[in-house]
Structure formats: structure tokens, C-alpha cells
Amino acid sequence: MVYVGKEAEVNEIRAFLLAHTVKAFIITPPGEEKGLYRVVADSVRKGMINSNAAELTFTIKRAYGVYA
Numbered sequence: 778m779v780y781v782g783k784e785a786e787v788n789e790i791r792a793f794l795l796a797h798t799v800k801a802f803i804i805t806p807p808g809e810e811k812g813l814y815r816v817v818a819d820s821v822r823k824g825m826i827n828s829n830a831a832e833l834t835f836t837i838k839r840a841y842g843v844y845a
Contacts, residue, residue, distance in 0.1 A: 778806070780833045787823060787831040794821050794835050801840035813840040 780790055798818045805811040820836035 778835055778837065780835075781826065781830065783829060784825070784831045787833045791821060791823055791833055794833075801842060804837070806837060813842050814838060815840045 780787065782790075794816045798816045801813040801815045803811065804814050806814065814837040817836040817838050820834075822834045824832045824834075826832055
């Protein structure tokens with residue numbers, strides 16, 4: 778997945794993603810069903826587009842368990 782936004786937003790999302798390489802979270806990815814997913818370790822990459830904008834790329838993988 779790719780997220781592009783202001784650097785401050787990208788940094789917040791990056792921190793969330795790095796915290797969820799082991800702990801799953803609920804999301805509805807594009808073209809997929811709502812469920813538990815976790816971030817694939819070492820897949821989070823940040824790149825600067827210009828002085829105000831950054832691009833964040835990452836991979837999520839389906840995690841199995843119960844959610845409410």
C-alpha cells in the first residue's frame with residue numbers, strides 16, 4: 778500500500794505501522810474484506826517527495842483471530 782501526505786501525517790502513520798508488525802489491527806483494505814491485518818516486518822519505507830510531502834509504502838498481511 779502507498780500513502781502520500783504531509784510529512785507530519787506520514788510520520789504518525791509510520792509510527793502506527795511500526796507498532797503493528799506483531800499486533801494486528803482492524804482495517805478494510807481496498808478490494809478486500811474487513812478483517813484483522815498486520816504490517817509485514819521490514820516493509821515500511823518512507824521517501825520524501827519535496828520539503829512538505831512524503832510517501833510511505835508498506836505491506837499488510839491477513840492475520841487470523843476474533844475481532845468485534
